Amino acid sequence: MRVLFLQPPLGWWAVWKRHIANNVAHAQLAANIREWYPEIEVKVLDARALGMDEKQMLDAIVEINPDLIYMGDALQTTGVAAIHPRYQHAAKLIKQVLPKVKICVGGFFYGANAPMMLEKTPEFDFVVAGETERTVPELAKELSKRDPDIPSIKGLAYRDKYGEVKLTAYRPLIENLDDLPLPAYDLFPMDKYVGFNYLKHYVETYMSRGCPNGCRFCVGWTNYDPRGNKDWTHYRYRSPERMAEEMELLVKKYGAKFICMMDEDLNVYRERMEGLIEELRRRNLKVPFFFMGRAPYHLRDRDLLKPLREVGFVCGLFGMEAVDKKTLEAIKKGTTVDEVAELVQLFRENNIVSVITWMVGFPEDDEMKIKDRIERLNLIDPDMAALQIMTPLPGIPMYKQLEPLVEDWDLRKWDFQHAVIRTKYLSREDLARLAAWANREFYSKPGRVQRILYYKGYHPFCRLIARTYVETAGKEHAQAAVEDKIFV
Amino acid sequence: MMQRDVHLTAKDLLMSMQFKPGDFGKIAVISGQPQRVQMALEKLKNPMRNFSAFGYTLWTGEYKGKRVTVGHGGMYAPDAALITELLCVGGVEYLIRLGSCGAMTKEIGIGDYVIAKGAIRGDGVTRYYVDDDFVPYADKTLTTKLAETCKKHTHLGMIWTTDAILRETKEIVNDAIAKGAIAVDMVTSPFLTIAQLYGKRACALLVVTDNLITGEIGFADIRVFDAERRMIERGFDLIREI
Ligand code: SF4
Numbered sequence: 049m050r051v052l053f054l055q056p057p058l059g060w061w062a063v064w065k066r067h068i069a070n071n072v073a074h075a076q077l078a079a080n081i082r083e084w085y086p087e088i089e090v091k092v093l094d095a096r097a098l099g100m101d102e103k104q105m106l107d108a109i110v111e112i113n114p115d116l117i118y119m120g121d122a123l124q125t126t127g128v129a130a131i132h133p134r135y136q137h138a139a140k141l142i143k144q145v146l147p148k149v150k151i152c153v154g155g156f157f158y159g160a161n162a163p164m165m166l167e168k169t170p171e172f173d174f175v176v177a178g179e180t181e182r183t184v185p186e187l188a189k190e191l192s193k194r195d196p197d198i199p200s201i202k203g204l205a206y207r208d209k210y211g212e213v214k215l216t217a218y219r220p221l222i223e224n225l226d227d228l229p230l231p232a233y234d235l236f237p238m239d240k241y242v243g244f245n246y247l248k249h250y251v252e253t254y255m256s257r258g259c260p261n262g263c264r265f266c267v268g269w270t271n272y273d274p275r276g277n278k279d280w281t282h283y284r285y286r287s288p289e290r291m292a293e294e295m296e297l298l299v300k301k302y303g304a305k306f307i308c309m310m311d312e313d314l315n316v317y318r319e320r321m322e323g324l325i326e327e328l329r330r331r332n333l334k335v336p337f338f339f340m341g342r343a344p345y346h347l348r349d350r351d352l353l354k355p356l357r358e359v360g361f362v363c364g365l366f367g368m369e370a371v372d373k374k375t376l377e378a379i380k381k382g383t384t385v386d387e388v389a390e391l392v393q394l395f396r397e398n399n400i401v402s403v404i405t406w407m408v409g410f411p412e413d414d415e416m417k418i419k420d421r422i423e424r425l426n427l428i429d430p431d432m433a434a435l436q437i438m439t440p441l442p443g444i445p446m447y448k449q450l451e452p453l454v455e456d457w458d459l460r461k462w463d464f465q466h467a468v469i470r471t472k473y474l475s476r477e478d479l480a481r482l483a484a485w486a487n488r489e490f491y492s493k494p495g496r497v498q499r500i501l502y503y504k505g506y507h508p509f510c511r512l513i514a515r516t517y518v519e520t521a522g523k524e525h526a527q528a529a530v531e532d533k534i535f536v
Numbered sequence: 537m538m539q540r541d542v543h544l545t546a547k548d549l550l551m552s553m554q555f556k557p558g559d560f561g562k563i564a565v566i567s568g569q570p571q572r573v574q575m576a577l578e579k580l581k582n583p584m585r586n587f588s589a590f591g592y593t594l595w596t597g598e599y600k601g602k603r604v605t606v607g608h609g610g611m612y613a614p615d616a617a618l619i620t621e622l623l624c625v626g627g628v629e630y631l632i633r634l635g636s637c638g639a640m641t642k643e644i645g646i647g648d649y650v651i652a653k654g655a656i657r658g659d660g661v662t663r664y665y666v667d668d669d670f671v672p673y674a675d676k677t678l679t680t681k682l683a684e685t686c687k688k689h690t691h692l693g694m695i696w697t698t699d700a701i702l703r704e705t706k707e708i709v710n711d712a713i714a715k716g717a718i719a720v721d722m723v724t725s726p727f728l729t730i731a732q733l734y735g736k737r738a739c740a741l742l743v744v745t746d747n748l749i750t751g752e753i754g755f756a757d758i759r760v761f762d763a764e765r766r767m768i769e770r771g772f773d774l775i776r777e778i
Contacts, residue, residue, distance in 0.1 A: 488756065492755075492756035494569060494571035494574075495570065495571050495574060497571070497761055498571050498575060498761070498764075498765065501762075501765070502765055515758060518756075518758055519758045521756070522756050522757075
């Protein structure tokens with residue numbers, strides 16, 4: 049049995065200009081198979097990182113001659129649902145040259161929609177429902193048997209002998225992430241990854257799963273099987289020792305110069321953050337890193353910001369999404385605007401670059417609401433603002449409410465950067481126009497632009513990330529939002 | 537009927553604002569855009585605000601042992617005339633303007649610099665100061681030194697100053713080009729005219745934000761942000777030479 053983890057040619061978010069990240073989900077699954085089933089051969093082909101076109105990718109796959117190909121991501125940042133048309137297209141091409149190979153997808157977007165996506169995609173043989181970490185290795189193992197018992201694998205959508213899509217039993221979550229081996233970075237072209245157009249030796253990690261807050265719009269839900277008990281809110285994490293071990297490995301063995309921790313919510317527990325600081329100090333590891341967390345947790349741990357900055361925390365993201373109480377309650381954000389404003393100041397005092405996520409496209413949004421939102425955002429004055437246009441993925445709690453507002457079902461645009469829905473008061477076009485306006489407005493404000501591009505207290509890599517946002521604000525972002533140009 | 541020769545002179549205005557001689561330094565670095573003013577202000581040691589009126593603010597501090605005044609120098613001809621005259625009357629001897637312009641030859645790119653040799657007067661305000669055939673020039677010595685500090689992507693030539701950014705028609709623009717203009721702005725003419733009238737040394741360094749020939753617009757282009765930043769450095773490099 050030979051399993052291939054494939055990243056086919058695909059793009060990146062318009063606002064990131066050129067962003068080629070390692071697929072951390074692939075690295076984790078590859079490590080799991082290697083450790084649990086050493087008899088299975090594991091291969092990796094990151095066609096995007098290697099700059100391969102479709103033909104080169106197919107040639108390489110034919111040469112590898114795998115029995116099972118897996119595609120999938122754990123992170124929304126690869127392109128939200130816009131990854132699906134890419135995977136589907138790749139699968140179609142592969143089946144033309146290797147008709148017998150089995151193709152499985154899973155992870156983000158698929159996790160909550162496995163039977164539906166398998167039904168819609170004849171090119172796929174399997175779609176993982178929920179967490180992939182055990183399911184994919186078990187599938188590989190089962191397929192290596194002469195008479196595989198697919199229905200016995202939990203958390204999987206498959207086709208029976210009549211071609212009917214079936215869903216196996218619910219797969220319970222892994223409780224302790226320390227039970228997993230460290231991701232198999234050695235299989236990946238680690239020197240080829242680029243973050244935000246400028247950062248070489250860039251690595252993304254994923255050291256916790258879930259977020260206890262469970263906002264109603266959050267796309268993190270789509271990693272999980274809806275039959276579970278709100279699995280997205282069941283927070284699990286790697287211990288500080290394991291985190292630091294992984295970071296040390298990345299720095300010492302793979303020359304990582306910037307680590308982007310893509311966990312949706314890293315700072316849930318104070319002890320974990322304290323432990324991380326201690327571990328990084330103990331190992332004397334000096335690598336700049338980014339992580340996403342929630343504002344209330346940061347404020348609870350405000351005394352940790354200084355030591356965190358000392359051990360490399362140079363840039364952090366936290367969510368605001370909206371500013372009016374009604375919308376914040378409707379989406380169950382669990383954060384106040386005052387908390388966000390206070391945290392921006394604390395970050396600035398500690399020379400940590402602040403990135404706020406905010407959204408347009410809530411059902412009740414009208415022009416005034418959106419303009420109020422950017423007005424408030426300007427007053428709060430974070431260093432960067434990651435604007436997301438509401439993308440109503442099936443699997444998020446708000447989906448039923450948003451579905452009637454969908455106007456564009458072309459998944460290539462379901463990436464947060466295109467308007468695919470209207471609101472009760474705004475057409476899809478008006479929403480797109482306002483999004484482009486707001487983003488350009490934010491990234492051309494005199495004073496802010498100079499601060500984020502040139503202020504020496506901020507880490508140079510953060511200034512380069514800011515540069516990418518400034519560069520794309522009036523161009524690529526507007527091209528995606530207003531002109532419907534495809535980027536992922 | 538009004539009996540006084542002039543209703544309000546620059547001196548009257550300064551005095552009404554509790555200005556005292558010596559408040560300004562001998563050197564002034566002025567810009568229209570707030571972010572440039574802010575970046576220039578950050579170069580000063582112990583800056584002190586010593587003029588503030590009509591939304592225009594000037595600070596005086598120290599740079600490499602020299603007293604330097606920085607602040608808002610106006611964005612359009614009338615306010616540029618006002619601030620330039622206040623500075624001249626307030627005792628400034630060297631005026632450095634760090635501004636922006638639109639290029640009028642296709643060879644000049646977004647983010648390049650234009651150093652003003654002189655100005656072609658398309659503005660309205662200088663008619664109140666000089667005759668129609670007056671041609672304002674930048675100070676030669678300062679301009680030469682400025683050119684030495686800039687070097688790369690820098691063009692030296694005449695600046696056409698207009699009051700009507702939305703009336704840069706083909707006829708008007710081509711006429712200005714025929715008269716020798718390589719760039720257009722809204723400030724250089726009164727700035728140089730008034731400095732020259734008062735016998736002060738003035739020069740202007742402008743970053744290119746758009747190009748009238750190619751039609752390229754780059755007001756919020758990263759090349760402009762970067763060039764602006766370097767422009768402030770070059771302006772202060774020049775101070776060392778004064
Ligand atoms: S706080 Fe952030 S990560 Fe957590 S559920 Fe809300 S949007 Fe998702």
